[in-house]
Amino acid sequence: MDSRDTSGSSISTDASDTPAAFDSLDPRRRTLLKAAAASAAALAAGAPWSAQRALAQTPSKGKTLRIGFQKYGNFVVLKARGTLEKRLAAQGVSVQWLEFPAGPQLLEGLNAGAVDVGSVGETPPIFAQAGGVEFAYIGHEPQAPKGEAIVVPHDSPIRSVKDLRGKKVALNRGSNVHFLLVKALQNAGLSYSDIQPAFLTPADARAAFVQNSVDAWVIWDPYLAAVERQANARVIGNGEGLVRNTQYYVAARKFADTQPQLLRELLAELDQVDRWSRDNIPAVASQLAPLVGLDAATLEVALQRTSYGVQPVDAATLDYQQQIADTFTSLKLIPKKLVVADAKWRAA
Structure with a gap:
Protein backbone atom coordinates (compact mmCIF):
# COMPACT_ATOMS: atom_id res chain seq x y z
CA MET A 1 0.00 0.00 0.00
CA ASP A 2 1.19 3.50 -0.82
CA SER A 3 1.93 4.96 2.61
CA ARG A 4 2.47 8.52 1.49
CA ASP A 5 0.22 11.33 2.74
CA THR A 6 -3.42 10.93 1.75
CA SER A 7 -3.03 13.81 -0.66
CA GLY A 8 -1.07 11.44 -2.91
CA SER A 9 -2.98 10.25 -5.95
CA SER A 10 -0.91 7.45 -7.43
CA ILE A 11 -2.31 3.97 -8.00
CA SER A 12 -0.55 1.50 -5.77
CA THR A 13 0.07 -2.01 -7.05
CA ASP A 14 0.46 -3.60 -3.67
CA ALA A 15 -0.17 -7.34 -3.90
CA SER A 16 0.51 -8.28 -0.30
CA ASP A 17 0.96 -6.81 3.16
CA THR A 18 4.22 -5.19 2.06
CA PRO A 19 4.63 -2.58 -0.71
CA ALA A 20 5.25 -4.03 -4.17
CA ALA A 21 7.08 -1.97 -6.78
CA PRO A 145 -23.99 11.92 5.33
CA LYS A 146 -21.56 13.71 7.66
CA GLY A 147 -18.62 12.03 5.94
CA GLU A 148 -18.59 14.46 3.00
CA ALA A 149 -18.87 18.23 2.87
CA ILE A 150 -18.28 21.48 1.04
CA VAL A 151 -15.41 23.42 2.60
CA VAL A 152 -13.93 26.89 2.12
CA PRO A 153 -10.80 28.53 3.55
CA HIS A 154 -11.36 29.72 7.12
CA ASP A 155 -11.02 33.40 6.10
CA SER A 156 -13.20 33.12 3.00
CA PRO A 157 -16.09 35.59 2.61
CA ILE A 158 -18.26 32.65 1.54
CA ARG A 159 -20.60 31.90 4.42
CA SER A 160 -23.12 29.51 2.85
CA VAL A 161 -23.79 27.48 -0.27
CA LYS A 162 -25.78 30.41 -1.65
CA ASP A 163 -22.54 32.36 -1.85
CA LEU A 164 -21.05 29.87 -4.34
CA ARG A 165 -22.72 31.58 -7.30
CA GLY A 166 -20.02 32.29 -9.89
CA LYS A 167 -17.35 30.62 -7.75
CA LYS A 168 -14.86 27.93 -8.73
CA VAL A 169 -15.57 24.68 -6.87
CA ALA A 170 -13.15 21.74 -6.90
CA LEU A 171 -14.42 18.17 -6.94
CA ASN A 172 -13.55 14.74 -8.29
CA ARG A 173 -15.77 14.27 -11.35
CA GLY A 174 -18.16 11.36 -11.00
CA SER A 175 -17.40 10.79 -7.31
CA ASN A 176 -19.93 10.70 -4.49
CA VAL A 177 -19.43 14.41 -3.77
CA HIS A 178 -20.56 15.26 -7.30
CA PHE A 179 -24.11 14.42 -6.28
CA LEU A 180 -23.72 16.27 -2.96
CA LEU A 181 -22.74 19.43 -4.82
CA VAL A 182 -25.73 19.20 -7.15
CA LYS A 183 -28.18 18.65 -4.28
CA ALA A 184 -26.64 21.37 -2.11
CA LEU A 185 -26.91 23.89 -4.93
CA GLN A 186 -30.53 22.94 -5.58
CA ASN A 187 -31.32 23.27 -1.89
CA ALA A 188 -29.79 26.75 -1.89
CA GLY A 189 -31.83 27.84 -4.90
CA LEU A 190 -28.91 27.65 -7.31
CA SER A 191 -28.38 25.53 -10.40
CA TYR A 192 -25.32 23.53 -11.35
CA SER A 193 -24.60 26.08 -14.09
CA ASP A 194 -24.30 28.83 -11.46
CA ILE A 195 -20.86 27.59 -10.36
CA GLN A 196 -17.61 26.80 -12.14
CA PRO A 197 -16.74 23.13 -11.49
CA ALA A 198 -13.03 22.36 -11.40
CA PHE A 199 -12.60 18.61 -11.87
CA LEU A 200 -9.56 17.60 -9.83
CA THR A 201 -8.38 14.49 -8.02
CA PRO A 202 -8.19 14.82 -4.22
CA ALA A 203 -4.45 15.46 -4.39
CA ASP A 204 -4.72 18.23 -6.95
CA ALA A 205 -7.82 19.66 -5.33
CA ARG A 206 -6.14 19.97 -1.95
CA ALA A 207 -3.19 21.75 -3.53
CA ALA A 208 -5.52 24.14 -5.35
CA PHE A 209 -7.52 24.70 -2.16
CA VAL A 210 -4.58 25.61 0.08
CA GLN A 211 -3.14 27.84 -2.67
CA ASN A 212 -6.50 29.64 -3.02
CA SER A 213 -6.76 28.61 -6.68
CA VAL A 214 -10.35 27.49 -6.07
CA ASP A 215 -13.03 29.05 -3.90
CA ALA A 216 -14.41 25.85 -2.40
CA TRP A 217 -13.80 22.12 -2.33
CA VAL A 218 -16.32 19.28 -2.11
CA ILE A 219 -14.57 16.34 -0.49
CA TRP A 220 -15.01 13.19 1.62
CA ASP A 221 -13.27 11.71 4.65
CA PRO A 222 -10.47 11.33 5.58
CA TYR A 223 -9.43 14.17 3.24
CA LEU A 224 -12.23 16.20 4.81
CA ALA A 225 -11.02 15.60 8.37
CA ALA A 226 -7.44 16.32 7.30
CA VAL A 227 -8.18 19.67 5.67
CA GLU A 228 -10.34 20.68 8.64
CA ARG A 229 -7.60 19.93 11.14
CA GLN A 230 -4.50 20.80 9.11
CA ALA A 231 -5.71 23.80 7.08
CA ASN A 232 -8.51 25.03 9.35
CA ALA A 233 -11.02 24.64 6.52
CA ARG A 234 -14.58 25.70 7.30
CA VAL A 235 -17.58 23.53 6.41
CA ILE A 236 -20.48 25.36 4.75
CA GLY A 237 -22.58 22.25 4.18
CA ASN A 238 -22.45 18.48 4.45
CA GLY A 239 -24.68 15.66 3.29
CA GLU A 240 -27.17 15.77 6.18
CA GLY A 241 -30.70 16.05 4.83
CA LEU A 242 -29.43 16.04 1.24
CA VAL A 243 -27.66 12.80 0.37
CA ARG A 244 -26.97 9.44 1.97
CA ASN A 245 -23.26 9.15 1.14
Whole structure:
Protein backbone atom coordinates (compact mmCIF):
# COMPACT_ATOMS: atom_id res chain seq x y z
CA MET A 1 0.00 0.00 0.00
CA ASP A 2 1.19 3.50 -0.82
CA SER A 3 1.93 4.96 2.61
CA ARG A 4 2.47 8.52 1.49
CA ASP A 5 0.22 11.33 2.74
CA THR A 6 -3.42 10.93 1.75
CA SER A 7 -3.03 13.81 -0.66
CA GLY A 8 -1.07 11.44 -2.91
CA SER A 9 -2.98 10.25 -5.95
CA SER A 10 -0.91 7.45 -7.43
CA ILE A 11 -2.31 3.97 -8.00
CA SER A 12 -0.55 1.50 -5.77
CA THR A 13 0.07 -2.01 -7.05
CA ASP A 14 0.46 -3.60 -3.67
CA ALA A 15 -0.17 -7.34 -3.90
CA SER A 16 0.51 -8.28 -0.30
CA ASP A 17 0.96 -6.81 3.16
CA THR A 18 4.22 -5.19 2.06
CA PRO A 19 4.63 -2.58 -0.71
CA ALA A 20 5.25 -4.03 -4.17
CA ALA A 21 7.08 -1.97 -6.78
CA PHE A 22 5.21 -1.44 -10.02
CA ASP A 23 8.15 -2.66 -12.07
CA SER A 24 8.18 -5.99 -10.27
CA LEU A 25 4.79 -6.97 -11.67
CA ASP A 26 4.47 -9.10 -14.77
CA PRO A 27 4.13 -7.20 -18.08
CA ARG A 28 0.44 -8.03 -18.49
CA ARG A 29 -0.45 -6.60 -15.05
CA ARG A 30 1.59 -3.46 -15.70
CA THR A 31 -0.27 -3.00 -18.97
CA LEU A 32 -3.64 -3.37 -17.24
CA LEU A 33 -2.87 -0.83 -14.54
CA LYS A 34 -1.33 1.67 -16.95
CA ALA A 35 -4.45 1.40 -19.09
CA ALA A 36 -6.71 1.95 -16.09
CA ALA A 37 -4.71 4.96 -14.94
CA ALA A 38 -4.67 6.44 -18.44
CA SER A 39 -8.41 6.02 -18.78
CA ALA A 40 -8.97 7.63 -15.38
CA ALA A 41 -7.01 10.65 -16.55
CA ALA A 42 -9.11 10.75 -19.70
CA LEU A 43 -12.28 10.62 -17.63
CA ALA A 44 -11.16 13.59 -15.55
CA ALA A 45 -10.69 15.51 -18.80
CA GLY A 46 -14.18 14.58 -19.96
CA ALA A 47 -13.21 11.85 -22.41
CA PRO A 48 -15.64 8.95 -23.03
CA TRP A 49 -15.49 5.78 -20.96
CA SER A 50 -15.50 3.67 -24.11
CA ALA A 51 -11.71 3.96 -24.36
CA GLN A 52 -11.41 1.05 -21.95
CA ARG A 53 -13.80 -1.23 -23.79
CA ALA A 54 -11.13 -2.31 -26.25
CA LEU A 55 -9.32 -4.23 -23.53
CA ALA A 56 -10.35 -7.90 -23.53
CA GLN A 57 -9.38 -9.65 -20.31
CA THR A 58 -9.67 -13.18 -18.96
CA PRO A 59 -11.92 -13.23 -15.86
CA SER A 60 -10.53 -14.49 -12.58
CA LYS A 61 -11.18 -18.19 -11.91
CA GLY A 62 -11.38 -17.65 -8.16
CA LYS A 63 -7.79 -18.61 -7.31
CA THR A 64 -7.01 -14.98 -6.56
CA LEU A 65 -9.53 -12.43 -5.33
CA ARG A 66 -8.41 -9.03 -6.61
CA ILE A 67 -9.76 -6.20 -4.45
CA GLY A 68 -9.65 -2.57 -5.51
CA PHE A 69 -9.60 -0.20 -2.55
CA GLN A 70 -9.05 3.45 -1.76
CA LYS A 71 -6.67 4.89 0.77
CA TYR A 72 -9.39 5.01 3.41
CA GLY A 73 -12.41 2.87 4.18
CA ASN A 74 -13.53 -0.50 5.45
CA PHE A 75 -11.37 -2.41 2.98
CA VAL A 76 -8.27 -0.77 4.45
CA VAL A 77 -9.17 -2.09 7.90
CA LEU A 78 -9.86 -5.53 6.47
CA LYS A 79 -6.52 -5.49 4.67
CA ALA A 80 -4.64 -4.40 7.79
CA ARG A 81 -6.16 -7.12 9.96
CA GLY A 82 -5.47 -9.92 7.48
CA THR A 83 -8.54 -11.92 8.48
CA LEU A 84 -9.85 -12.33 4.93
CA GLU A 85 -6.66 -14.05 3.84
CA LYS A 86 -7.01 -16.51 6.72
CA ARG A 87 -10.66 -17.14 5.94
CA LEU A 88 -10.05 -17.87 2.25
CA ALA A 89 -6.79 -19.79 2.60
CA ALA A 90 -8.62 -23.04 3.36
CA GLN A 91 -10.36 -22.71 0.00
CA GLY A 92 -7.10 -22.18 -1.86
CA VAL A 93 -7.94 -18.55 -2.61
CA SER A 94 -5.36 -15.79 -2.21
CA VAL A 95 -6.08 -12.06 -1.98
CA GLN A 96 -4.50 -9.28 -3.99
CA TRP A 97 -5.00 -5.64 -3.01
CA LEU A 98 -4.80 -2.77 -5.52
CA GLU A 99 -5.13 0.86 -4.44
CA PHE A 100 -6.83 3.60 -6.46
CA PRO A 101 -7.17 7.34 -5.71
CA ALA A 102 -10.98 7.47 -6.04
CA GLY A 103 -14.07 5.55 -7.09
CA PRO A 104 -14.13 6.49 -10.80
CA GLN A 105 -10.56 5.30 -11.25
CA LEU A 106 -11.27 2.11 -9.34
CA LEU A 107 -14.18 1.33 -11.63
CA GLU A 108 -11.92 1.91 -14.61
CA GLY A 109 -9.65 -0.74 -13.14
CA LEU A 110 -12.62 -3.07 -12.85
CA ASN A 111 -13.60 -2.28 -16.43
CA ALA A 112 -10.06 -3.03 -17.60
CA GLY A 113 -10.17 -6.47 -15.97
CA ALA A 114 -7.61 -5.68 -13.28
CA VAL A 115 -10.08 -5.79 -10.36
CA ASP A 116 -12.76 -8.31 -9.32
CA VAL A 117 -14.41 -6.33 -6.53
CA GLY A 118 -14.13 -2.88 -5.01
CA SER A 119 -15.68 -0.27 -2.75
CA VAL A 120 -16.94 3.05 -4.13
CA GLY A 121 -19.30 5.87 -3.24
CA GLU A 122 -22.84 6.27 -4.52
CA THR A 123 -22.12 8.27 -7.67
CA PRO A 124 -19.21 6.47 -9.42
CA PRO A 125 -21.37 3.42 -10.25
CA ILE A 126 -23.82 5.69 -12.06
CA PHE A 127 -21.14 7.08 -14.36
CA ALA A 128 -19.69 3.60 -14.78
CA GLN A 129 -23.02 2.10 -15.81
CA ALA A 130 -23.57 5.00 -18.21
CA GLY A 131 -20.22 4.12 -19.78
CA GLY A 132 -21.13 0.48 -20.28
CA VAL A 133 -19.08 -0.99 -17.42
CA GLU A 134 -20.41 -4.45 -16.55
CA PHE A 135 -20.69 -4.65 -12.76
CA ALA A 136 -23.10 -5.64 -10.01
CA TYR A 137 -23.96 -4.02 -6.67
CA ILE A 138 -23.25 -6.73 -4.09
CA GLY A 139 -23.64 -4.87 -0.78
CA HIS A 140 -23.38 -1.51 0.94
CA GLU A 141 -22.66 0.26 4.21
CA PRO A 142 -25.28 2.33 6.07
CA GLN A 143 -25.49 5.96 5.03
CA ALA A 144 -22.92 8.41 6.41
CA PRO A 145 -23.99 11.92 5.33
CA LYS A 146 -21.56 13.71 7.66
CA GLY A 147 -18.62 12.03 5.94
CA GLU A 148 -18.59 14.46 3.00
CA ALA A 149 -18.87 18.23 2.87
CA ILE A 150 -18.28 21.48 1.04
CA VAL A 151 -15.41 23.42 2.60
CA VAL A 152 -13.93 26.89 2.12
CA PRO A 153 -10.80 28.53 3.55
CA HIS A 154 -11.36 29.72 7.12
CA ASP A 155 -11.02 33.40 6.10
CA SER A 156 -13.20 33.12 3.00
CA PRO A 157 -16.09 35.59 2.61
CA ILE A 158 -18.26 32.65 1.54
CA ARG A 159 -20.60 31.90 4.42
CA SER A 160 -23.12 29.51 2.85
CA VAL A 161 -23.79 27.48 -0.27
CA LYS A 162 -25.78 30.41 -1.65
CA ASP A 163 -22.54 32.36 -1.85
CA LEU A 164 -21.05 29.87 -4.34
CA ARG A 165 -22.72 31.58 -7.30
CA GLY A 166 -20.02 32.29 -9.89
CA LYS A 167 -17.35 30.62 -7.75
CA LYS A 168 -14.86 27.93 -8.73
CA VAL A 169 -15.57 24.68 -6.87
CA ALA A 170 -13.15 21.74 -6.90
CA LEU A 171 -14.42 18.17 -6.94
CA ASN A 172 -13.55 14.74 -8.29
CA ARG A 173 -15.77 14.27 -11.35
CA GLY A 174 -18.16 11.36 -11.00
CA SER A 175 -17.40 10.79 -7.31
CA ASN A 176 -19.93 10.70 -4.49
CA VAL A 177 -19.43 14.41 -3.77
CA HIS A 178 -20.56 15.26 -7.30
CA PHE A 179 -24.11 14.42 -6.28
CA LEU A 180 -23.72 16.27 -2.96
CA LEU A 181 -22.74 19.43 -4.82
CA VAL A 182 -25.73 19.20 -7.15
CA LYS A 183 -28.18 18.65 -4.28
CA ALA A 184 -26.64 21.37 -2.11
CA LEU A 185 -26.91 23.89 -4.93
CA GLN A 186 -30.53 22.94 -5.58
CA ASN A 187 -31.32 23.27 -1.89
CA ALA A 188 -29.79 26.75 -1.89
CA GLY A 189 -31.83 27.84 -4.90
CA LEU A 190 -28.91 27.65 -7.31
CA SER A 191 -28.38 25.53 -10.40
CA TYR A 192 -25.32 23.53 -11.35
CA SER A 193 -24.60 26.08 -14.09
CA ASP A 194 -24.30 28.83 -11.46
CA ILE A 195 -20.86 27.59 -10.36
CA GLN A 196 -17.61 26.80 -12.14
CA PRO A 197 -16.74 23.13 -11.49
CA ALA A 198 -13.03 22.36 -11.40
CA PHE A 199 -12.60 18.61 -11.87
CA LEU A 200 -9.56 17.60 -9.83
CA THR A 201 -8.38 14.49 -8.02
CA PRO A 202 -8.19 14.82 -4.22
CA ALA A 203 -4.45 15.46 -4.39
CA ASP A 204 -4.72 18.23 -6.95
CA ALA A 205 -7.82 19.66 -5.33
CA ARG A 206 -6.14 19.97 -1.95
CA ALA A 207 -3.19 21.75 -3.53
CA ALA A 208 -5.52 24.14 -5.35
CA PHE A 209 -7.52 24.70 -2.16
CA VAL A 210 -4.58 25.61 0.08
CA GLN A 211 -3.14 27.84 -2.67
CA ASN A 212 -6.50 29.64 -3.02
CA SER A 213 -6.76 28.61 -6.68
CA VAL A 214 -10.35 27.49 -6.07
CA ASP A 215 -13.03 29.05 -3.90
CA ALA A 216 -14.41 25.85 -2.40
CA TRP A 217 -13.80 22.12 -2.33
CA VAL A 218 -16.32 19.28 -2.11
CA ILE A 219 -14.57 16.34 -0.49
CA TRP A 220 -15.01 13.19 1.62
CA ASP A 221 -13.27 11.71 4.65
CA PRO A 222 -10.47 11.33 5.58
CA TYR A 223 -9.43 14.17 3.24
CA LEU A 224 -12.23 16.20 4.81
CA ALA A 225 -11.02 15.60 8.37
CA ALA A 226 -7.44 16.32 7.30
CA VAL A 227 -8.18 19.67 5.67
CA GLU A 228 -10.34 20.68 8.64
CA ARG A 229 -7.60 19.93 11.14
CA GLN A 230 -4.50 20.80 9.11
CA ALA A 231 -5.71 23.80 7.08
CA ASN A 232 -8.51 25.03 9.35
CA ALA A 233 -11.02 24.64 6.52
CA ARG A 234 -14.58 25.70 7.30
CA VAL A 235 -17.58 23.53 6.41
CA ILE A 236 -20.48 25.36 4.75
CA GLY A 237 -22.58 22.25 4.18
CA ASN A 238 -22.45 18.48 4.45
CA GLY A 239 -24.68 15.66 3.29
CA GLU A 240 -27.17 15.77 6.18
CA GLY A 241 -30.70 16.05 4.83
CA LEU A 242 -29.43 16.04 1.24
CA VAL A 243 -27.66 12.80 0.37
CA ARG A 244 -26.97 9.44 1.97
CA ASN A 245 -23.26 9.15 1.14
CA THR A 246 -23.52 5.38 0.85
CA GLN A 247 -20.48 3.20 0.27
CA TYR A 248 -21.16 0.34 -2.14
CA TYR A 249 -19.38 -2.92 -2.74
CA VAL A 250 -19.37 -3.72 -6.44
CA ALA A 251 -18.03 -6.65 -8.43
CA ALA A 252 -17.30 -7.29 -12.08
CA ARG A 253 -20.48 -8.79 -13.56
CA LYS A 254 -18.84 -12.01 -14.77
CA PHE A 255 -17.11 -12.49 -11.44
CA ALA A 256 -20.33 -11.89 -9.51
CA ASP A 257 -22.18 -14.40 -11.66
CA THR A 258 -19.54 -17.13 -11.40
CA GLN A 259 -18.21 -16.62 -7.86
CA PRO A 260 -21.24 -15.84 -5.66
CA GLN A 261 -20.05 -17.93 -2.71
CA LEU A 262 -16.65 -16.25 -2.69
CA LEU A 263 -18.34 -12.85 -2.62
CA ARG A 264 -20.58 -13.95 0.24
CA GLU A 265 -17.47 -14.98 2.19
CA LEU A 266 -15.98 -11.55 1.52
CA LEU A 267 -19.12 -9.72 2.67
CA ALA A 268 -19.37 -11.84 5.81
CA GLU A 269 -15.78 -11.07 6.76
CA LEU A 270 -16.30 -7.39 6.01
CA ASP A 271 -19.31 -7.32 8.30
CA GLN A 272 -17.32 -8.87 11.14
CA VAL A 273 -14.50 -6.35 10.73
CA ASP A 274 -17.06 -3.54 10.50
CA ARG A 275 -18.63 -4.47 13.80
CA TRP A 276 -15.24 -4.72 15.48
CA SER A 277 -14.25 -1.33 14.06
CA ARG A 278 -17.43 0.36 15.29
CA ASP A 279 -16.60 -0.61 18.88
CA ASN A 280 -12.85 0.04 18.65
CA ILE A 281 -12.43 3.39 16.87
CA PRO A 282 -9.25 4.49 18.74
CA ALA A 283 -7.60 1.15 17.94
CA VAL A 284 -8.64 1.39 14.29
CA ALA A 285 -7.29 4.94 14.05
CA SER A 286 -3.94 3.88 15.50
CA GLN A 287 -3.77 0.92 13.14
CA LEU A 288 -4.60 2.98 10.06
CA ALA A 289 -2.47 6.03 10.84
CA PRO A 290 0.83 4.70 9.40
CA LEU A 291 -1.02 3.18 6.43
CA VAL A 292 -2.86 6.27 5.26
CA GLY A 293 -0.29 8.88 6.30
CA LEU A 294 -2.51 10.73 8.77
CA ASP A 295 -2.32 11.10 12.54
CA ALA A 296 -4.64 8.99 14.67
CA ALA A 297 -6.54 12.01 16.02
CA THR A 298 -7.53 13.08 12.50
CA LEU A 299 -8.59 9.55 11.63
CA GLU A 300 -10.73 9.34 14.76
CA VAL A 301 -12.67 12.38 13.55
CA ALA A 302 -13.29 10.65 10.22
CA LEU A 303 -14.10 7.27 11.77
CA GLN A 304 -16.72 8.82 14.04
CA ARG A 305 -18.55 9.92 10.87
CA THR A 306 -18.23 6.51 9.22
CA SER A 307 -21.04 3.95 9.05
CA TYR A 308 -20.61 0.28 9.94
CA GLY A 309 -22.34 -2.97 9.05
CA VAL A 310 -22.68 -4.55 5.60
CA GLN A 311 -26.23 -4.52 4.24
CA PRO A 312 -27.86 -6.16 1.20
CA VAL A 313 -28.78 -4.08 -1.82
CA ASP A 314 -32.58 -4.06 -1.82
CA ALA A 315 -35.17 -2.38 -4.02
CA ALA A 316 -35.15 0.81 -1.92
CA THR A 317 -31.38 1.09 -2.32
CA LEU A 318 -31.63 0.73 -6.07
CA ASP A 319 -34.44 3.31 -6.15
CA TYR A 320 -32.12 5.80 -4.43
CA GLN A 321 -29.42 5.09 -6.99
CA GLN A 322 -32.00 5.62 -9.71
CA GLN A 323 -32.68 9.10 -8.30
CA ILE A 324 -28.99 9.90 -8.64
CA ALA A 325 -28.92 8.59 -12.20
CA ASP A 326 -31.99 10.59 -13.17
CA THR A 327 -30.45 13.74 -11.67
CA PHE A 328 -27.31 13.42 -13.76
CA THR A 329 -29.34 12.57 -16.85
CA SER A 330 -31.37 15.76 -16.43
CA LEU A 331 -28.14 17.75 -16.14
CA LYS A 332 -26.85 16.02 -19.29
CA LEU A 333 -23.81 14.78 -17.37
CA ILE A 334 -24.63 11.27 -18.53
CA PRO A 335 -25.95 10.74 -22.08
CA LYS A 336 -29.15 8.78 -21.54
CA LYS A 337 -31.54 7.44 -18.92
CA LEU A 338 -30.22 4.45 -17.01
CA VAL A 339 -32.05 1.51 -15.49
CA VAL A 340 -30.04 1.08 -12.32
CA ALA A 341 -31.77 -2.18 -11.48
CA ASP A 342 -29.92 -3.74 -14.43
CA ALA A 343 -26.85 -3.73 -12.15
CA LYS A 344 -28.56 -5.77 -9.44
CA TRP A 345 -26.62 -8.82 -8.26
CA ARG A 346 -28.48 -11.79 -9.69
CA ALA A 347 -27.18 -14.10 -6.97
CA ALA A 348 -28.50 -11.91 -4.14
